[in-house]
Amino acid sequence: MDGEMNDRVPGWEPRIVAFLCNWCSYAGADSAGVGRLQYPAAVRVIRVPCAGRINPFFILSAFQKGADGVLVSGCHPGDCHYISGNYSARRKFALLKGLLEHIGIEEGRLQFTWVSASEGERFASVIDTVTEKVLALGPARRMEKRYT
Amino acid sequence: MRTIARNEIGRLLDGLLAGYAVYAPVRRKGILVFDRIRSGDEAILDYANTRTSPKHVLMPQMETLLSSCGEDPGVSEHTDCGKPAVLFGARPCDARAFLFLDKVLRDGQSRDVYYANRRDSLLVISIGCTQPRETCFCTTTGGGPLSAEGSDILLEDLGSVYLAHVASSRGAEFAAAHGLLDTCEGEPPGSGTVNGGLQPAIEPPVDLGLLKAALDRSFDDPLWLTLAEKCLGCGICSYLCPACHCFDIVDEEAAGVRVRNRVWDSCQFSCFTAQASGFNPRPTGRERYRQRIMHKFNYCIDNHGMAGCVGCGRCVSECPVNLDMRQVLAAFGGRRGGN
Amino acid sequence: MTDCTARIREETARLLAEGRVDLVIGFEEGSLPLRATPCFITEPGDTGRLIWNAFCSNNLARYLIRSDRKVGIVAKGCDTRAIVELIKEKQVRREDVVIIGVPCHGMVDPHEVRERFGDIRIQTVEDTGGKLVAGDGTALLSMNREDALHRSCRVCVQRNPVISDVLVGEEVEERTRDEFTDVADFASRSAGERWEYIAGEMSRCIRCNACRNACPLCYCSKCFVDETRPQWVGRGTDPSDVLSFHLMRVLHLAGRCVECGACVRACPMGVDLGTLNRRMSADVARMFGCRPGLDPGKPAPLSTFDPDDPQDFMLEP
Numbered sequence: 001m002d003g004e005m006n007d008r009v010p011g012w013e014p015r016i017v018a019f020l021c022n023w024c025s026y027a028g029a030d031s032a033g034v035g036r037l038q039y040p041a042a043v044r045v046i047r048v049p050c051a052g053r054i055n056p057f058f059i060l061s062a063f064q065k066g067a068d069g070v071l072v073s074g075c076h077p078g079d080c081h082y083i084s085g086n087y088s089a090r091r092k093f094a095l096l097k098g099l100l101e102h103i104g105i106e107e108g109r110l111q112f113t114w115v116s117a118s119e120g121e122r123f124a125s126v127i128d129t130v131t132e133k134v135l136a137l138g139p140a141r142r143m144e145k146r147y148t
Numbered sequence: 149m150r151t152i153a154r155n156e157i158g159r160l161l162d163g164l165l166a167g168y169a170v171y172a173p174v175r176r177k178g179i180l181v182f183d184r185i186r187s188g189d190e191a192i193l194d195y196a197n198t199r200t201s202p203k204h205v206l207m208p209q210m211e212t213l214l215s216s217c218g219e220d221p222g223v224s225e226h227t228d229c230g231k232p233a234v235l236f237g238a239r240p241c242d243a244r245a246f247l248f249l250d251k252v253l254r255d256g257q258s259r260d261v262y263y264a265n266r267r268d269s270l271l272v273i274s275i276g277c278t279q280p281r282e283t284c285f286c287t288t289t290g291g292g293p294l295s296a297e298g299s300d301i302l303l304e305d306l307g308s309v310y311l312a313h314v315a316s317s318r319g320a321e322f323a324a325a326h327g328l329l330d331t332c333e334g335e336p337p338g339s340g341t342v343n344g345g346l347q348p349a350i351e352p353p354v355d356l357g358l359l360k361a362a363l364d365r366s367f368d369d370p371l372w373l374t375l376a377e378k379c380l381g382c383g384i385c386s387y388l389c390p391a392c393h394c395f396d397i398v399d400e401e402a403a404g405v406r407v408r409n410r411v412w413d414s415c416q417f418s419c420f421t422a423q424a425s426g427f428n429p430r431p432t433g434r435e436r437y438r439q440r441i442m443h444k445f446n447y448c449i450d451n452h453g454m455a456g457c458v459g460c461g462r463c464v465s466e467c468p469v470n471l472d473m474r475q476v477l478a479a480f481g482g483r484r485g486g487n
Numbered sequence: 488m489t490d491c492t493a494r495i496r497e498e499t500a501r502l503l504a505e506g507r508v509d510l511v512i513g514f515e516e517g518s519l520p521l522r523a524t525p526c527f528i529t530e531p532g533d534t535g536r537l538i539w540n541a542f543c544s545n546n547l548a549r550y551l552i553r554s555d556r557k558v559g560i561v562a563k564g565c566d567t568r569a570i571v572e573l574i575k576e577k578q579v580r581r582e583d584v585v586i587i588g589v590p591c592h593g594m595v596d597p598h599e600v601r602e603r604f605g606d607i608r609i610q611t612v613e614d615t616g617g618k619l620v621a622g623d624g625t626a627l628l629s630m631n632r633e634d635a636l637h638r639s640c641r642v643c644v645q646r647n648p649v650i651s652d653v654l655v656g657e658e659v660e661e662r663t664r665d666e667f668t669d670v671a672d673f674a675s676r677s678a679g680e681r682w683e684y685i686a687g688e689m690s691r692c693i694r695c696n697a698c699r700n701a702c703p704l705c706y707c708s709k710c711f712v713d714e715t716r717p718q719w720v721g722r723g724t725d726p727s728d729v730l731s732f733h734l735m736r737v738l739h740l741a742g743r744c745v746e747c748g749a750c751v752r753a754c755p756m757g758v759d760l761g762t763l764n765r766r767m768s769a770d771v772a773r774m775f776g777c778r779p780g781l782d783p784g785k786p787a788p789l790s791t792f793d794p795d796d797p798q799d800f801m802l803e804p
Contacts, residue, residue, distance in 0.1 A: 004594035057711070057719055058729045066403060071802075077794060084673050088794035090801075094768050097800050099734060102674060102766040104682025113802040125804040141711050142682055147215065147405040159591040176691060179757055199755065200693065209693065210723030282519060282608065378525040380549070382697035384755045398722050411723040417696065468701050468753035469545055470517040470524035 014134045016069040017062040018043045018127075021051050023081040024116045025073035031120030039124040040131040043071065050074065052085030056096045059110060063143035069109050069134035073126065076114040086114070108133035109140055151309040154193065160326065161188030161236060168271075169233040171205050173198050182235065196281045197239050197460060201390030205235055206249065207264045207412075213262065213397070214408040227261050232269040241286045241460040243298035245390035250298075251452040252393060262410070263277060271322055274299040275310070280350045283461030285474055288353040291458055301328065351474060356445070356455060359481035363446040366480055367438070375435035375476050377471045383414035384438070385463035385473075391456045394420075415439050436450075441476060458477040491589055494655040495561055498587050502559045503531045510583050511559035512550050514543040525550065537561075539655075541614045544637060546749040548703035549708035551579045558584055563591035565747035567638070567648040569703035572743055575787065578706055588651025588705040590659040593640035594621060595632065596752075601721025603630050625632040638761055639748025642669070649745035649781060667769040673762055684762075685730070692729045694722070698760055699736060703754035704743045711735060737763045742771050742788035745780035771772045 026047050032039065046078040051074025055121060062070050072093065080086040093112045101107050111130050113122045134140075152160065164170050171182045172191035182202040215224045246454070253260040254267055277284075277293035284290055296302040300319030303310035312328045314320045322328070366372075386392040386473055396413040399406070413420055418439070421430045430436050448456035457473075464472050499511040515526035515536040515716060523542040527550075538560070547560055548569035564571060569590060573579040600609070600621060607623040620629045633641075644665045647658050673681065696712070699705045711719045712732055714732055720735065721728035737744075737760075751760050771777050774797050776786040 057731070057735055059718075060734060064402075064727050064731060077798075083790060087794060087796070088789070090796055090798060091775065091789055091792055092738075092741075094774055094797065094800055095767060096738060098770045099737065099766055100762065101678070102670075102681065103685040103730075103734075103763070104678045104680070106678050107702070111802045113804070122804065126802065129802065129804040142686075143727050143730065144403070145721070145725055146403040147212065147400075147407050177687070178759065179691065197647070210725065352583075374527075377527050378550075380697065380700040380753070382700040382753065383695035384697050384753075387693045387695045388755060395720060400721055400723075402725075409723055412694075414695070417713070419709075422713075466755040468697055468755075470519065470522045472518035472524075475518055 009139055012139055014042045014068040014082075014131060014139075015066065016043045016071060016134055017067045017147040018045050018050050018071040018073065019051075019054055019058065020045055020115075021074040021081075021086075022047050022049050022081065024075040024114075025072040025123065028073075028115040028119045028123040031118060032123045035120045037120055037124040039127040042069075042134070043127055043133045046077040050080065050082055050084065051093075052080075054089060054092075056092060058140035059096065060099075060143070063105070063109070063140060064145045066140075066144045068137070069111070069130060071126070071130050072110075072112045073115045073123075074112075076116055079116060092108060105142060106137050107141075108137055150307070151311050151326075152303070153309050154307075157191065157193060157310075158188035161185065163188075163326065164234050164236075167232070167351075169231045171202065171233060172236040182238075191236060192296075193237065194417075195237075195284045196277075196279065197242070197462075197463070199466070200388055201236055201245065201460065201462065202235055202238050202242050203245065203249065203390050203393070205233065206246065206270065207253075207393060207395075210409055210411045211262065212407045212409055216406050218404050227265055229262075229266040229269060232271070233266070234273060235273045236273045238274040238299070239270055239460070240274055240276060240293060240295040240297075240299070240302070241284075241291055241458040242303075242390045243272050243462075244286075244291045244295055245298065245458045246450065247298035248391050248454055248456060248458070249385055249393055249450075251454065256452070271301075271318060272299045273301045273303060275303045276305055278305050281461055281465070283464040284398060285351040285353070285461060285464075286459035287350045288474075288477070289356065289455045289457050289459040294351065323479055353482060354481040356449070358451050359477055361445055362480045363442060367442070367482075372438045373434050375471075375479065378435040379416070379433050379437050379471050380469055381416050381418065381433050381436065382468070383412075383416055384466050384468065386414035386416055387412060388462040388466055390462075391444070391458055415443070417448060417485060441473070441480075445477070490730070491656045492537065495539055495587060495589070496534040496537050498568040498653050498655065499528055499534045499537060499559060500531045500583055502587075503528070503534075507557065508559040508759060509556040509560070509588070512538045512547050513561035513587075514539065514545075514547075517542065521595070521600055521612060539589060541592075541595040541612070541619070541632070542597070544596075544752055546703045546747045548573060548700070549701065549749070551584060552699065552703075552706040554579075554583075555584075559587060560584060561587045561589060562648055562651065563589055563594075563744055564643065564645040564647050564649065566589075566703075567590075567650055568645060568745035571649055571745060571780045571783050572704055572745060572787075573706075574782065576587075576743075578642070583679075586648065586651040586653070588648030588654045590647045590654070590656050591643075591645065592616070592632070592659060593636040593646070595635045596637045598757075600630070604628050637748055637752060639746060639751065642765075642776065643746070643779060644764075650783065667772070670765050672768040673766075688724065688759045689726060689729045689733065692724070692733070692758050693756055694729065694732070695755065697751035697753040697755065698733075701749040702740070703747070703749065704740055704745065705736075705755075711739075733760065733763060737767050738762075741767050742775065742777060743779050744768060746778075 059070050074086045170185050172185050174183050180198040181200050212226050253263040297316035300316045302313045312324050394413045395410050398409050422428045444456035502508045511528045514523040522646050543712040548566045574581050589767045609621045610624050611622040613620040618629045619632050642665050779789045
């Protein structure tokens, strides 16, 4: 089963949903753009007001709708625009990540990180790493909802 | 041949697999359910009854009624039910539930084409009971362990052999085609056999007529509150019931395919009657539980001449709080029966 | 055990007679062998219905939600853990509940008993403490009580009531330190194997919502599965929707689940919800040092945070 997932599917381009905090990571993505840094085009960015805004169902929903990977990126600890949204979110993320891996969603499908507004380079390398992992895993079919 | 040996059943089913989708009792991780079989020896013959009822053969928990795809504006209707099917090994109570579902969904004012198409291409071979479970009460609702209602062929279990009773003209054709000719014409199941007269001891029946009369007078009875107090409001009783048939219609979209689905629903859920305005005519468990009992034992008798319950006992055995419908019936029937 | 029954009846009669409560929620004899059923006593004369035995497995705290009466409640360790959480979450006022606490020896799973004794038609079950002796009217068969316990009872760390107003029966020794070895065992399988297992379990779910409705901590007046705008999760048995429902149920109970196992016991299809619940409990205990329901003074782990919370799971590119 795992082996099957690793097979490269011809013509497949990974689709990665990135939930980015408006105050840091979203600006970090801008900063990467302004700096003309190259990174893979596999991500579809969704801007959120804070990492704390993420309902775990957003993430499950992305997988249900066919995302091959999901990235959530917020402000570094201590830097939250709303003081502690990222701390609260960190607890939720830890539990969600553990639970998804427990049921057999491969490690690497779901990633969390911190990127500040000035870290364009870090943003580009996060996307590199995430894309690379998802590419290695292949298409995500386990949670995808489809009617045939 | 009017009997079939128990060890011949596998071969009989194998013979059917070429022309029919065959459903039979199988074990799925320890739980007995009716499911498609791929080989005759998968069918389990030694069982009291399945955990879920076979109603999903005629009315799947989720079925697509309409769909459309991508940019194509066309809509396809999913009324074709595919291969004709055989349901093998239904208990008489479950087969009798089809009779009830037919009245509601096929033969009544409106014809549910999805149900009707499946029903018209389904042949029901039931197996009479020799050992009732402690939760059985089929005799209360007008059935019995050897009732052939709703079946096309009833097999009477004589131990190492089954005696075949043809119960419908389709059953007769099928029996002729498969060497199950019934030669005991006119002899009802249970007569003149080693099991003759053996009507297993089943829960003493509640008089349905008296019960219905009592329910007619009981809409506002304070007893409903007491009875429903421990009900959790889950859908186990509805979803395991062979006769419950309420559904919801939902439109969904996934991966470019848009579907209109029918899914089971339960009158025990608070959102079952919730209206867009926010008003809910059945706001608490009291109204919802009353609806369940009234629908089955009062309204169905008025509308279809038959109770919406066949006494299979699944709701009794699986209720997480042991809310036993037989006690509820007795509370009304028993208390008011004499008036 | 029978002592407990007598004491529960006595206390109930007293609470009702003194007018301290309007109602006592306990257990009475079920309609089937191996079953007890919740009962609601309002008259001192009815206390004879109350019993205590090895089948009092429902979590009665579930009935405290949205109650507008003063309630007496018969509560095992896990039931009191649920009450503690309900009080913390302001769903129940401590002064509106009188807890008749009962130390618990673990509740017996009827399926285990039936599995063990096969096809016999059990009419009586005697609980000797160490053994369960089942009779079918002609013969007696016995099995170890421990082997018949519900899965949640086998890993229970709180058999005595956490809080109570009256304690009925002798306190029992808390016997296990829960190391979550079952969670580690499952996690040691490959991702593919874990997925196959979970997908297989989920395939039996019939979406009856019994797991949700039996749970003492699932009290939202409108559950996310019943929402239609937005529709969080599809209503049918699509495998992806079924799994999403169960994952969200577990996530909503993160740091609140008191590990009573009511959801698992309610499931008519024997779906192994425990594997999901246990992972969540293990992570909450390991990362946030919390076992819900054990400490009335401690905030719920997802309502607070520590700047030094673990973040080794986060991506460092």
